Amino acid sequence: MASLSRRTLASAFARSFMIQGSWNYQTMLGSGFAFAMLPALRRLFAEDPEAMRDSVRRHLEHFNAHPYLSNVALGAALRLEAEGEDGDTVRRFKTAVRGPLGGLGDALVWAAWLPAVSLAGLSLLWLGAPGWVAVLAFLVIYNAGHIGLRAWGFHAGLQEGSAVGQRLSRASLGNLTARVRAVSAALLGLLVGAVLAGRGGLGAAGPSWGVVAILAFLGGLVIGPRLWRPTAVVLVAAVAFLATWGLMT
Amino acid sequence: MMEVLRLSLVGGLLALDATSVGQFMISRPLVAGLLAGWVSGDPPLGLLIGALLELYLLVSFPTGGARFPEGATATVVAVATAAATDGVGAVPLAVALGLVWGQLGGFTITWLRRLNGRLVPVPDGPHPEAVTWAHLGAVGLDFLRGVAVTASGIVLGRVAVAAVVRAWPLGARGSMGLLLVGGAVSAGIFLRSLGGFRRRRLLFMGGVALGILGARFL
Numbered sequence: 474m475a476s477l478s479r480r481t482l483a484s485a486f487a488r489s490f491m492i493q494g495s496w497n498y499q500t501m502l503g504s505g506f507a508f509a510m511l512p513a514l515r516r517l518f519a520e521d522p523e524a525m526r527d528s529v530r531r532h533l534e535h536f537n538a539h540p541y542l543s544n545v546a547l548g549a550a551l552r553l554e555a556e557g558e559d560g561d562t563v564r565r566f567k568t569a570v571r572g573p574l575g576g577l578g579d580a581l582v583w584a585a586w587l588p589a590v591s592l593a594g595l596s597l598l599w600l601g602a603p604g605w606v607a608v609l610a611f612l613v614i615y616n617a618g619h620i621g622l623r624a625w626g627f628h629a630g631l632q633e634g635s636a637v638g639q640r641l642s643r644a645s646l647g648n649l650t651a652r653v654r655a656v657s658a659a660l661l662g663l664l665v666g667a668v669l670a671g672r673g674g675l676g677a678a679g680p681s682w683g684v685v686a687i688l689a690f691l692g693g694l695v696i697g698p699r700l701w702r703p704t705a706v707v708l709v710a711a712v713a714f715l716a717t718w719g720l721m722t
Numbered sequence: 723m724m725e726v727l728r729l730s731l732v733g734g735l736l737a738l739d740a741t742s743v744g745q746f747m748i749s750r751p752l753v754a755g756l757l758a759g760w761v762s763g764d765p766p767l768g769l770l771i772g773a774l775l776e777l778y779l780l781v782s783f784p785t786g787g788a789r790f791p792e793g794a795t796a797t798v799v800a801v802a803t804a805a806a807t808d809g810v811g812a813v814p815l816a817v818a819l820g821l822v823w824g825q826l827g828g829f830t831i832t833w834l835r836r837l838n839g840r841l842v843p844v845p846d847g848p849h850p851e852a853v854t855w856a857h858l859g860a861v862g863l864d865f866l867r868g869v870a871v872t873a874s875g876i877v878l879g880r881v882a883v884a885a886v887v888r889a890w891p892l893g894a895r896g897s898m899g900l901l902l903v904g905g906a907v908s909a910g911i912f913l914r915s916l917g918g919f920r921r922r923r924l925l926f927m928g929g930v931a932l933g934i935l936g937a938r939f940l
Contacts, residue, residue, distance in 0.1 A: 490745075491744075503845070505857065507853045525851070529850035591750065591776060595773055604769040608769075611752060612747065615747050654917070658913065658925040661913055663932050663933040666937065682902070700907055704904055705825075705904070719886070
């Protein structure tokens with residue numbers, strides 16, 4: 474990796490925070506990936522503009538992954554380009570990793586880490602912590618995991634290159650996801666308990682609202698995500714109906 | 723006027739965080755609510771609305787190509803509307819407005835993503851290095867989209883909510899009960915996504931017990 478300076482690598486890492494900036498339905502993360510690679514490609518192909526263009530073209534092609542874990546592919550692609558691997562090898566590598574990086578990242582970050590930390594923040598708030606404490610705790614805990622995952626992925630990709638898959642397997646991200654989901658169940662219970670018994674919560678709203686809320690909870694539990702949009706529609710319709718009814722009486 | 727402009731700029735910046743730049747989650751309703759509350763001069767109100775919308779959007783994530791409600795601009799619109807309106811009905815009306823505006827914000831994200839497809843250089847085009855300006859241009863458009871969604875929501879929302887808030891028939895407790903019922907559905911959906919009640923009953927019920935004790939004694 475002698476041909477890429479720390480500064481160039483830092484630039485690519487910083488640009489990775491904008492990897493979804495031009496997300497589109499044709500190439501998805503492709504243009505963002507090329508944007509993040511560009512400082513390194515300019516340095517690697519400083520004396521061969523045509524080779525640089527070819528390299529940018531192959532990174533502009535379709536690519537999709539979880540934005541945080543796309544740093545694994547970014548680091549590895551930088552290594553492959555620096556080692557002078559041919560374009561087809563780089564292309565094959567990116568095609569092979571995009572699915573796993575998307576699936577692992579969605580399960581770990583969107584379906585486990587984010588809701589777990591969000592529940593922790595909400596629980597703190599409902600248990601009476603000052604609002605700024607709950608929000609600050611949410612941001613600090615979430616971003617410790619977020620930035621740590623991005624940095625780990627970038628470093629792992631740079632170190633391992635196309636063999637980064639083994640490093641991903643050793644990291645056992647699936648086990649980590651399972652643990653975070655278990656903690657989430659306890660945090661969800663904590664929030665439900667705090668809302669049921671806390672000041673200004675369902676207890677204060679009265680038993681009839683409590684019964685309706687428990688039925689709504691059971692509805693969500695039995696029916697699942699299909700119920701989310703109808704619930705939002707019913708809630709908006711109920712508010713509109715009550716406001717109209719109030720106007721007419 | 724200046725307040726609407728300030729809030730719209732906040733909405734634009736928070737909209738960027740959701741997908742385009744950073745994803746530090748300052749765009750989540752919990753954070754956006756507090757920020758919008760500060761700008762509107764009522765942080766506790768911002769926090770309350772942010773917490774309610776956070777609970778609703780607990781099961782909504784910015785995944786890949788999926789269309790999702792935009793929480794950041796929706797929260798800023800809801801808080802700015804409630805802060806400018808007196809009356810018990812301000813919070814439920816603003817939260818309902820936030821849910822509607824979140825969906826509209828999601829539609830504008832889809833439109834922008836279609837536009838981005840025309841903006842970025844194609845892989846076999848003549849000037850691939852133009853990707854830098856195309857990419858930054860797309861980020862700039864996302865900011866402007868967030869500003870426009872927030873500004874239009876605040877202006878229309880304040881007019882609409884002011885027209886009906888005095889007729890709101892429920893008291894403060896009933897209003898909160900109604901809003902928490904919506905959050906209860908999200909909580910149920912999330913427990914199902916974790917494997918369901920049977921699989922998680924010990925952890926979940928242990929959490930409930932701790933939550934009740936904490937709410938009573940803290």
